[in-house]
Amino acid sequence: MKTGIRLTSIAVSLAIICVLLTGCWDYKKIDDLTLVAGMAIDKASDDSGYKVSLEAIDFSMSVQENSVKTQIIQLEGTTIFDAFNKTKTQIVKELYFPDMQIICISSGIASDEGIANIIESCIRSTDIRESVYVIISRAESAEKIIKPGEGMSSVVSAEINELIDEIGNNVSSGKKSNLYKIYNQINDSADIVLPAFSVKEDSPVIDGMALIKDSRLVGYLDQEYAEYYQMAADILNNATFSFAIDESSSFNTSISITNNRSAISYDIKENEALRLSVNVSFDASVREVYSSADVDHAGGFEMFRRECEEHISKKIYELTDKSRQEYGVDVLGFANHIYRDAPEYWEQIKDRWETMLKEAEIFVDVDINFTNTSFIS
Amino acid sequence: MNKSFITVRNAFSVLFIMILGNYLLLGSPFNAKQDSWLSILIAFAIMIPVGLMFARLVKLYPEQDIFFMFSDAFGRAGGIIGTIVFSLYAVLISAMVVQNYARFFQIITLWSTPFIVIAAGIILTAVYLAKSGESALGRWSLAIIVLLFVLIAIAFLMTSQEYNFDYLFPAFNSSFENIFAGSVSLLALPFGDIVMFLALGDSIKKGNGSYKIFMISIAVSIMLMLLVFFKNLCVLGQSTMESAVFPSYAAARMASLSVFFERIEAVISYYFVFAGITKTAVCLIAAAKGSARLLKVKDYRSVVVPVGLAALALSMTLFDNTTEMFDFIRKYPYLSLPLQIGVPLLLWIIAEIKHASKRPLPSMNKLLD
Numbered sequence: 001m002k003t004g005i006r007l008t009s010i011a012v013s014l015a016i017i018c019v020l021l022t023g024c025w026d027y028k029k030i031d032d033l034t035l036v037a038g039m040a041i042d043k044a045s046d047d048s049g050y051k052v053s054l055e056a057i058d059f060s061m062s063v064q065e066n067s068v069k070t071q072i073i074q075l076e077g078t079t080i081f082d083a084f085n086k087t088k089t090q091i092v093k094e095l096y097f098p099d100m101q102i103i104c105i106s107s108g109i110a111s112d113e114g115i116a117n118i119i120e121s122c123i124r125s126t127d128i129r130e131s132v133y134v135i136i137s138r139a140e141s142a143e144k145i146i147k148p149g150e151g152m153s154s155v156v157s158a159e160i161n162e163l164i165d166e167i168g169n170n171v172s173s174g175k176k177s178n179l180y181k182i183y184n185q186i187n188d189s190a191d192i193v194l195p196a197f198s199v200k201e202d203s204p205v206i207d208g209m210a211l212i213k214d215s216r217l218v219g220y221l222d223q224e225y226a227e228y229y230q231m232a233a234d235i236l237n238n239a240t241f242s243f244a245i246d247e248s249s250s251f252n253t254s255i256s257i258t259n260n261r262s263a264i265s266y267d268i269k270e271n272e273a274l275r276l277s278v279n280v281s282f283d284a285s286v287r288e289v290y291s292s293a294d295v296d297h298a299g300g301f302e303m304f305r306r307e308c309e310e311h312i313s314k315k316i317y318e319l320t321d322k323s324r325q326e327y328g329v330d331v332l333g334f335a336n337h338i339y340r341d342a343p344e345y346w347e348q349i350k351d352r353w354e355t356m357l358k359e360a361e362i363f364v365d366v367d368i369n370f371t372n373t374s375f376i377s
Numbered sequence: 378m379n380k381s382f383i384t385v386r387n388a389f390s391v392l393f394i395m396i397l398g399n400y401l402l403l404g405s406p407f408n409a410k411q412d413s414w415l416s417i418l419i420a421f422a423i424m425i426p427v428g429l430m431f432a433r434l435v436k437l438y439p440e441q442d443i444f445f446m447f448s449d450a451f452g453r454a455g456g457i458i459g460t461i462v463f464s465l466y467a468v469l470i471s472a473m474v475v476q477n478y479a480r481f482f483q484i485i486t487l488w489s490t491p492f493i494v495i496a497a498g499i500i501l502t503a504v505y506l507a508k509s510g511e512s513a514l515g516r517w518s519l520a521i522i523v524l525l526f527v528l529i530a531i532a533f534l535m536t537s538q539e540y541n542f543d544y545l546f547p548a549f550n551s552s553f554e555n556i557f558a559g560s561v562s563l564l565a566l567p568f569g570d571i572v573m574f575l576a577l578g579d580s581i582k583k584g585n586g587s588y589k590i591f592m593i594s595i596a597v598s599i600m601l602m603l604l605v606f607f608k609n610l611c612v613l614g615q616s617t618m619e620s621a622v623f624p625s626y627a628a629a630r631m632a633s634l635s636v637f638f639e640r641i642e643a644v645i646s647y648y649f650v651f652a653g654i655t656k657t658a659v660c661l662i663a664a665a666k667g668s669a670r671l672l673k674v675k676d677y678r679s680v681v682v683p684v685g686l687a688a689l690a691l692s693m694t695l696f697d698n699t700t701e702m703f704d705f706i707r708k709y710p711y712l713s714l715p716l717q718i719g720v721p722l723l724l725w726i727i728a729e730i731k732h733a734s735k736r737p738l739p740s741m742n743k744l745l746d
Contacts, residue, residue: 025490123617126485130617131631180617180631187616340546 033096037070038157040104040142041118044076050109051076052083053143054095055157070155072147080121097127101161103134103179104197106142110210110217116186119215123183130180133164136210136217138198149202160204164195167235176235186215190336191329193229196220211329219327221319228315231280232332232364236260240287243315245307254287255308255368264337268345274360276334278316281367284308305368313364320364324357334360383580385590387515390522392574392594395659397525397601398652399567402477403706404624405606406562409551410615411544414606416559421599423560424568427718428591430725431571435578435587437728443575443663444670450727457671459720463576464667466716468684470570471660472691473705475499478653479692480699481623485646496692499650503657504685507665508678511580514658521651528648529601531641532625533608535632540611565710568595569717570656576663622699661685 040053054073073090077083087095103122105115115134122128137145146156167176177194185192192212197204209221209229221229230236242254260282267275289304323331335353339346349356383391405413438446443463448456479495487495506514571591581587605625610618612628621627626642626649633639662677664684669677696702 025494026487123620129630130627131633180613180627183620184614184616336543340543343547343550 028094028096032093034073034091034093035096036100037155038102038104038146038160039100040106040137040146041080041109042106042141042143043108043112049076049078050080050083051143052080053146054087055146055148055155056091056095057155068155070148072143074143080118081125097125098129100128100132101157102146102164103128103132104137104142104145104160105134106137107210107217109142110136110212112216114215115182115212115217116215119179119183119186123179128179130183131178133161134177134179134182134194135160135164136194136196138196138207138210138220144199145197145204149199156204160197163204163206167195167230188336189214190333191331193221193233193331211323211327211331213327213329218329221323221331225315225319225322228312228319229331231257231260231282231312231366232262232264232278232316232320234260234262236282242288243311245311251307252288252290253304253308255284256287257282257284259283264332264334266334266338266341269361274356275363276320276357276360277363277365278320278332279365279367280312280316281369283369283371285372286370301370305370309366309368312366312368316364316366317362320362324360328354328358330357381510381512381580382582383511383515383577385585387512387519388574388577388581388585388590389594390518391515391577391655391659392571392590393598394518394521394525394652394655395571395574396567396594396598398649398656399474399477399570400598400602401605401625401652402481402623402649403566404609404618404621405602406559407619408559408562409555410619411546411610412549412551412556413559414603415549415551415556416563417599417602417606419557419560420563420568421595423564424595424599425592427564427568427721428595429588430721431575432587432591434575434721434725434728435581437725437732438578439583440579440581442577442579442666443572443724444667445579446575446724446728450724450731460667460670462716462720464664464671466713467573467576467660467664467667468688468691470573471500471503471657471664471685471688472695474653474657474660475688475692476695476702478650480696480702481626481649482646484622484699485626485642493689493693496689499654499657500685500689500692503654503661504681506654506658507661507681507685510678511577511662514655514662515580518655521648521655524648524651528641528645529605532629532632532645533604535634535638535641536608536612536628538633539631540608541614542611544610544614545607561710561714562707565713565717566706569710569713570660572717572721573659573663575721576666577659622703657688661688664688 035057036054037057038055040055042051042053043049044051052075055070056073058069058071073087075083075086075090077086084095103118105118109115109118119134122132123130135145139145145160148154148156164176177192182192182194192215194210194212195206196208196210198207199205206223206226207220208223209226210217211219211221227236227239227241230239236257237260238256238258240254240256242252245251245253260280262278262280265277265279267277269275286304320331323329330353334357335346335350338349406416407413409416434443434446438449441449444456444460447459447463450456451459475496478499479492482495483490483492506517571594581590609624609628612631613621613624617627618624626645629642629645630640632641661681661684664687665677665681668680668684669675672680674680696705
């Protein structure tokens with residue numbers, strides 16, 4: 001009898017579960033979603049808000065043509081999420097952001113309004129992942145960066161994501177910049193370096209580094225400094241890069257770098273001025289030497305090593321000096337280093353930091369350990 | 378009625394989940410920013426005597442729950458008042474825990490699902506667990522603890538690429554007031570809530586090392602708290618950690634092992650709810666035992682359902698939004714610490730005096746020996 005009641009209650013419970021719990025309120029089918037791969041943010045046409053362009057993956061076309069197709073959805077709103085809401089007038093399907101890979105901000109917005117509000121809106125959203133990359137567009141609009149060119153069949157945002165993922169590994173190209181890291185830097189009032197992109201032959205290409213101060217874009221460092229910045233900022237893993245050692249370009253070389261290590265430090269001089277030091281060391285192997293100089297004997301090789309060290313030191317000095325003098329940007333994060341090392345001292349100098357940075361003596365030391373000269377001695 | 382006992386290992390698991398479950402969900406108080414680990418250590422230092430006091434109470438009243446202790450120490454009227462207050466407090470904690478977890482799910486994924494559905498899901502499971510008895514609760518907690526260690530190890534491994542140890546500095550840069558404020562918050566939530574475990578005192582067999590249960594669970598929890606705090610800080614950084622409503626969940630969102638294995642936060646969110654169910658079940662058992670004593674009902678299990686429904690009703694009306702919820706959590710120590718530490722302290726002092734007076738005087742021969 002007791003077993004019968006028990007079995008009946010289980011059967012009734014299962015029946016109720018089958019009828020009532022067929023799916024929760026938030027159940028979503030993939031057919032009902034529009035996957036957003038990337039987002040570009042420009043100023044609205046009337047300058048009163050944002051024009052948001054979303055690179056969305058079009059499943060219906062993708063299935064028919066057996067390749068991934070994307071479409072650009074564009075709308076304007078007073079805020080970014082206002083623009084998202086307005087997409088409901090254009091597409092029936094719900095926008096799905098957790099797979100979004102990049103956010104591209106136009107240089108106009110970054111320099112005039114700053115990026116703080118956009119970053120905060122995105123990080124507040126549970127839909128957008130904190131690890132999404134943020135880039136700055138050097139093209140006339142951010143939309144151009146994520147718009148597929150003629151004949152392009154791949155997802156542009158995914159390609160940009162891969163380019164950024166490779167930073168520090170062979171492709172020399174600025175700095176990785178996740179949403180939450182930028183949020184931290186904005187809150188710490190730190191200067192920020194973001195990858196800048198432009199369009200070349202209908203494809204997005206990395207085009208230097210965008211310098212952000214007080215959350216506003218203040219200028220760019222050209223792509224020629226990218227490798228040197230990575231060395232000094234300790235974000236280089238493995239890379240092969242080429243450079244002309246002398247001004248006349250009669251001494252060109254390529255070296256492969258591994259085990260890059262860099263450290264920044266500071267000293268307070270007698271007159272209370274600062275001496276900021278950058279120490280870089282790495283292992284390297286020679287890939288190419290285009291020069292009349294004989295590097296295949298001990299004296300020649302020593303000269304070659306010295307020339308390389310001097311060249312890299314000079315370039316690191318240049319990028320640091322250019323950033324501080326032209327844009328007032330502390331590109332290698334000396335301020336953050338001083339704050340973490342000596343918070344009391346930082347409290348004393350933080351109000352005059354910009355002047356101190358400009359007047360500081362900068363010392364760069366590069367130490368290259370050539371481990372081999374590849375297949376020939 | 379067959380009395381259901383908990384083994385030492387299972388009792389440790391219940392206490393451990395009670396402490397760490399809430400901590401993992403809500404994170405560490407961040408009053409002292411990167412120095413908040415000092416708050417955890419100070420809370421540990423304060424919890425050692427508090428834990429010893431709880432263990433001593435269990436030893437003084439073997440195989441008895443906190444409500445019996447109230448009656449014995451405070452007398453009939455005092456016992457009734459103590460039982461009413463602690464039963465209400467247990468219902469309040471249940472409702473609060475349900476609010477925390479239901480709000481968490483509403484924020485992260487179930488935006489359209491009505492609050493009552495999520496809250497009822499948690500409460501009904503906790504009611505079932507509470508009705509299954511202390512022994513089942515202990516075995517369930519042990520299973521959860523294994524899952525917890527696996528998840529923490531995975532989270533550590535998968536976020537290791539994101540560690541930035543610079544976020545730990547400047548060290549020792551916060552004022553003592555800020556550090557201590559963090560410790561007080563930790564004492565109230567999650568540590569203080571383990572007072573509810575005294576309601577399970579009748580399930581611990583006499584001689585089953587109560588000191589071991591309390592001290593090991595507090596010490597191991599502290600170690601994991603420190604590890605989780607450092608991991609979250611090194612991954613998220615100070616600003617994100619400060620503004621993240623659920624820091625452990627936010628850190629888990631960064632976890633990835635190459636591009637093949639990522640998005641473990643879904644698994645972690647399931648763990649959160651398991652831990653929430655465990656803590657709610659302990660509080661429901663406490664409230665049910667108190668209510669059964671007041672109503673002179675022999676088996677507390679028959680009042681678990683009404684108590685659970687009361688907790689569900691309270692959780693529906695407790696806070697209207699997350700801002701109110703976190704505001705209440707900030708003020709929670711003022712309400713909870715007198716009940717979590719003050720009342721047990723008074724109980725312990727009276728119990729010691731009573732037991733000392735009851736103890737037979739040593740015979741003259743023994744004294745001469």
